[in-house]
């Protein structure tokens with residue numbers, strides 16, 4: 001039986017907005033997607049509560065574009081955006097984790113065998129927090145495209161990986177931000193795995209001249225919506 | 237208002253955000269019943285999944301500045317992970333139900349376009365009999381995939397199978413949350 005003290009569940013995902021687990025065009029899903037039906041789990045405190053990170057224990061890393069004061073190679077960029085929930089409320093003071101390839105399309109990672117140069121002055125990891133109105137910002141280098149072995153002549157579009165936590169563990173989101181006008185997007189099985197085109201297109205950031213700093217860096221806007229609650233709690 | 241943003245795979249190079257100390261949830265000095273949770277992740281061929289991010293979350297003990305309640309661990313070359321944390325107690329379920337002590341586990345990896353979520357309960361806990369989630373799983377072999385086994389003092393183990401194994405090993409119960 002339900003009770004008035006039950007936590008308010010998160011909203012179900014909108015149909016078509018999340019990729020399925022089994023995507024034949026993306027070979028790594030073949031042996032890794034569950035074949036049994038998922039077990040339905042009404043949200044409890046386990047799903048509705050979630051971790052909180054604070055900058056004193058998890059310090060910000062807001063600039064990926066230099067190491068020890070030495071500038072990385074490539075096109076410097078500023079990425080800024082607002083994180084809200086599905087009710088339109090800003091998500092304040094939440095952690096944003098970022099990682100990406102360097103300008104040449106190479107990750108600072110031993111398993112990355114792509115024959116492209118490493119850049120000791122590029123920091124592949126970032127971490128920032130939203131302010132009280134849900135805004136975040138970091139500085140980086142535009143990542144290069146890179147080959148992967150999914151199919152013959154497969155190349156990932158330019159992208160930055162993001163991790164968000166939201167207000168509860170069931171709102172956890174890991175995604176990728178893409179760049180406008182990238183012709184590889186229409187060939188990418190990972191991007192195309194999202195059924196809904198409008199949802200896909202929201203993963204593409206926008207060039208924003210108000211964020212761009214003259215003589216210094218292009219600015220891109222990337223807004224993110226995290227899962228919201230099924231019902232709005234009574235306010236006041 | 238727009239719907240929640242779409243997920244994409246964590247990919248094979250997420251270790252750029254890996255901090256191995258995150259696997260120890262007691263590192264900020266939390267006191268309590270310290271335990272280790274170890275396990276493995278295998279795919280439909282029975283092969284070790286060696287590039288997964290395993291995330292642990294527990295609503296009990298409540299998170300505070302000494303206890304984050306959250307940890308992350310990579311799977312190693314044998315597909316193994318290991319957390320150090322505090323043993324959770326029961327937490328409320330919906331209505332008047334109580335939930336048996338459990339961890340929430342999220343898996344992120346290359347080939348997973350969105351995270352997989354499961355749980356780990358503790359073998360032998362009398363509350364398991366009346367836990368709403370465990371009770372909802374009719375097949376005892378499937379239910380058993382949600383239950384960590386004791387490996388001696390303070391050590392629990394759970395093996396996660398993304399698909400039925402080549403010798404018929406049972407696929408882990410994943411949750412629609």
Ligand SMILES: [Fe+3]
Nearest residue numbers: 159161247249
């Ligand atoms: Fe990538």
